[in-house]
Amino acid sequence: MYLLQFKVWLAFAIHDNHTYNHLCLGYWFQGRGLNKIKVEDSQICAFELLASLAGKLLQESESSASSNASEANDQPVIGGGGGVKFEQDDDRPLKAECLDHGSCGESDFVTQFSSPNSDQKCLLNEFPHAESNSILERSSVITNPNSSKNVGADLKSVICKSKNACENIPGKVEGSLDSRVSCDGYMDIGLSRQKRWDRLDNGGLIADPCSSNDPMKMCMKFPAVINSVNNVELPSCRDPVPSASIPRYRNGTKLGIRDDDGNFTRCNKPLTKSKAFRPPQRIGDRRIRKLLTSKYWKVAPKLKDCEFSKPAFLEGGMNSRYLKRKLSYGRERYQHNTFYKRRKFTDHSVVVTSDGGFSSESVCNSPDKNMTGDKNGAAIMFHGHQAAFHSKDSQVKFSIKSFRVPELLIEVPETATVGSLKRAVVEAVSTILGGGLRVGVLLHGKKVRDDSRTLLQSGITSNENLDTLGFSLEPTPVQVPPPLCAEDPLTLLPCDTSQLISRSPTTPIVDSGISDTLPDPALLTNLDTNIESNRESVSSHADIVTDNTLSDSRALVAVPPVNAEELAMVPLNQKSKRSELVQRRTRRPFSVSEVEALVHAVEELGTGRWRDVKLCSFEDADHRTYVDLKDKWKTLVHTAQIAPQQRRGEPVPQDLLERVLAAHAYWSQHQANKQHGKNQTATLKITDSHAVRNGVEDNHSI
DNA sequence: CTTAGGG
DNA sequence: CCCTAAG
Numbered sequence: 001m002y003l004l005q006f007k008v009w010l011a012f013a014i015h016d017n018h019t020y021n022h023l024c025l026g027y028w029f030q031g032r033g034l035n036k037i038k039v040e041d042s043q044i045c046a047f048e049l050l051a052s053l054a055g056k057l058l059q060e061s062e063s064s065a066s067s068n069a070s071e072a073n074d075q076p077v078i079g080g081g082g083g084v085k086f087e088q089d090d091d092r093p094l095k096a097e098c099l100d101h102g103s104c105g106e107s108d109f110v111t112q113f114s115s116p117n118s119d120q121k122c123l124l125n126e127f128p129h130a131e132s133n134s135i136l137e138r139s140s141v142i143t144n145p146n147s148s149k150n151v152g153a154d155l156k157s158v159i160c161k162s163k164n165a166c167e168n169i170p171g172k173v174e175g176s177l178d179s180r181v182s183c184d185g186y187m188d189i190g191l192s193r194q195k196r197w198d199r200l201d202n203g204g205l206i207a208d209p210c211s212s213n214d215p216m217k218m219c220m221k222f223p224a225v226i227n228s229v230n231n232v233e234l235p236s237c238r239d240p241v242p243s244a245s246i247p248r249y250r251n252g253t254k255l256g257i258r259d260d261d262g263n264f265t266r267c268n269k270p271l272t273k274s275k276a277f278r279p280p281q282r283i284g285d286r287r288i289r290k291l292l293t294s295k296y297w298k299v300a301p302k303l304k305d306c307e308f309s310k311p312a313f314l315e316g317g318m319n320s321r322y323l324k325r326k327l328s329y330g331r332e333r334y335q336h337n338t339f340y341k342r343r344k345f346t347d348h349s350v351v352v353t354s355d356g357g358f359s360s361e362s363v364c365n366s367p368d369k370n371m372t373g374d375k376n377g378a379a380i381m382f383h384g385h386q387a388a389f390h391s392k393d394s395q396v397k398f399s400i401k402s403f404r405v406p407e408l409l410i411e412v413p414e415t416a417t418v419g420s421l422k423r424a425v426v427e428a429v430s431t432i433l434g435g436g437l438r439v440g441v442l443l444h445g446k447k448v449r450d451d452s453r454t455l456l457q458s459g460i461t462s463n464e465n466l467d468t469l470g471f472s473l474e475p476t477p478v479q480v481p482p483p484l485c486a487e488d489p490l491t492l493l494p495c496d497t498s499q500l501i502s503r504s505p506t507t508p509i510v511d512s513g514i515s516d517t518l519p520d521p522a523l524l525t526n527l528d529t530n531i532e533s534n535r536e537s538v539s540s541h542a543d544i545v546t547d548n549t550l551s552d553s554r555a556l557v558a559v560p561p562v563n564a565e566e567l568a569m570v571p572l573n574q575k576s577k578r579s580e581l582v583q584r585r586t587r588r589p590f591s592v593s594e595v596e597a598l599v600h601a602v603e604e605l606g607t608g609r610w611r612d613v614k615l616c617s618f619e620d621a622d623h624r625t626y627v628d629l630k631d632k633w634k635t636l637v638h639t640a641q642i643a644p645q646q647r648r649g650e651p652v653p654q655d656l657l658e659r660v661l662a663a664h665a666y667w668s669q670h671q672a673n674k675q676h677g678k679n680q681t682a683t684l685k686i687t688d689s690h691a692v693r694n695g696v697e698d699n700h701s702i
Numbered sequence: 703c704t705t706a707g708g709g
Numbered sequence: 710c711c712c713t714a715a716g
Binding site: 584585587588627628631 | 710711
Binding site: 608609610611626627630634 | 703704705706707
């Protein structure tokens with residue numbers, strides 16, 4: 001479980017301004033644990049550190065590859081004071097490490113610490129499977145005396161430091177490090193993911209270059225959102241009706257609601273799941289821009305190293321439900337405290353991004369298909385181009401032409417060697433594939449999740465146009481997958497993918513996009529589209545760089561278009577009518593039991609608190625958003641008011657409809673009263689102010 | 703982010 | 710279910 005944490009951290013360290021501590025973990029995780037990084041300035045942002053590391057690797061590879069080390073000798077230098085030194089504790093050449101371990105993922109990480117003694121392998125086994133790693137356990141594992149001393153010690157210090165830093169987190173809740181701690185990994189993950197989205201300016205809005213109709217707009221909203229999370233309120237606290245009084249199970253109806261003992265489990269859900277993940281469909285542009293803009297390569301002065309990852313420990317017994325908010329809060333602080341100093345970054349750099357993150361929808365799969373079954377979206381690291389051929393009999397033949405790798409951005413300076421570029425690619429891909437792969441099946445752009453169904457049942461038949469069938473490669477969900485399965489994040493990723501696959505505006509969505517856009521199998525092998533889009537991407541990419549270099553000549557070097565073509569996978573987002581690409585969620589008619597739950601919740605909470613309704617009765621029904629509930633209520637009211645003959649779909653019991661009407665009437669009245677009360681208050685205020693104006697000071701007024 | 707309402 | 714305006 002917690003291995004994932006490292007994995008994710010790594011992902012972030014790579015393209016975020018995480019501090020050394022974060023990167024540290026990621027670094028080791030990468031399988032180069034024996035190569036220490038010494039950082040004088042522990043606040044050095046991950047970027048710089050990574051860049052240094054990349055430079056180091058590059059240098060090594062180059063110097064060893066040829067005698068021409070002049071360029072390579074241009075050691076990466078972290079601007080300003082903090083310095084970074086690389087050391088190797090063993091004899092293995094860095095180069096080898098880079099090539100051989102990059103793809104090992106977490107298993108590699110583990111190996112690092114158990115290698116000294118083969119009998120220590122047992123460590124590995126407990127590791128990934130531990131269902132309740134506590135921080136303490138974690139430390140002990142990492143610092144196992146049998147492990148490399150240096151590594152262990154360093155890691156330990158990192159962890160300790162993190163813990164300390166956490167103590168300064170506002171809102172921290174003292175609590176024992178019980179099994180719940182295992183949730184922190186997820187929180188970290190979710191947070192990190194989200195962080196990617198909101199890593200905009202210091203809470204400020206970036207000029208929106210897009211029209212209001214542009215999907216990009218969505219991204220723009222983040223800063224605002226972030227700023228508004230100050231209100232860390234606990235919904236249940238203000239609930240007139242104790243949430244406990246709201247049965248989670250009613251009439252034997254389960255709505256994917258977990259009982260009160262399900263805290264731990266709940267942690268497995270994406271804590272940050274939310275719409276937040278959805279919008280940034282085009283965050284790519286933004287992110288890339290940032291990456292290329294020197295001004296973002298800053299150092300986090302006094303940022304607490306783990307403000308981000310903290311929440312884990314904080315949540316003593318707090319309802320996980322609120323973690324999200326708390327996290328947001330922490331994130332906000334982070335933003336405010338973060339970048340000031342500016343540091344120039346130069347030399348080699350290898351930036352690897354992977355929007356897909358390590359999410360994995362599979363993670364979301366639960367036995368109860370009905371409840372969590374379908375988050376659209378897939379882990380999306382890859383998307384396959386596939387062609388299917390009909391055949392006689394009832395046989396269905398499939399032929400996967402190729403898979404393309406979307407959302408993989410690799411940057412290297414012009415002076416980098418082809419070899420280093422290859423390694424960078426290998427590393428990037430390896431990182432993603434570290435955990436193995438899974439294959440997803442898409443039909444008409446929708447994921448076919450039920451593995452037990454037959455092709456026929458799934459609609460995959462020779463009669464169908466098999467072009468509508470698609471496959472996707474996804475990172476294997478590690479153990480108990482992390483909550484990255486946030487419904488939205490997943491949805492998001494695929495969108496980026498679609499762009500990568502084709503620039504055709506007609507491309508609906510990632511999934512179906514492939515087949516729809518490339519109906520002719522022959523086209524599947526045609527790279528024109530990709531190349532073209534790449535060029536476009538690159539050019540815009542270069543433009544950005546150019547712009548920035550005007551103010552800072554030390555900015556990164558633009559990636560030559562040539563490289564882009566070589567990397568049929570460096571698809572940067574392009575501006576396009578993404579909005580048209582968004583796929584509609586699959587329709588999910590409410591079941592009677594859901595209606596029942598909804599009605600009950602509304603009876604208790606009223607019609608103006610959909611978020612609470614969601615939380616109380618549908619918290620675990622990830623596919624039901626509060627908006628959905630609101631809409632459903634709307635239709636229910638309507639349904640209840642029309643003649644039974646006009647109703648469609650699964651009939652809703654009349655008694656339920658009557659309750660709907662009753663609740664509707666009741667709360668409508670309630671709202672009216674409230675409104676009336678407000679008016680009265682307003683009147684009073686006016687009266688008061690009037691009184692003040694008249695010199696009748698009254699500090700108690702209002 | 704949430705709500706409320708139109709599409 | 711989606712989209713948006715508003716808060």
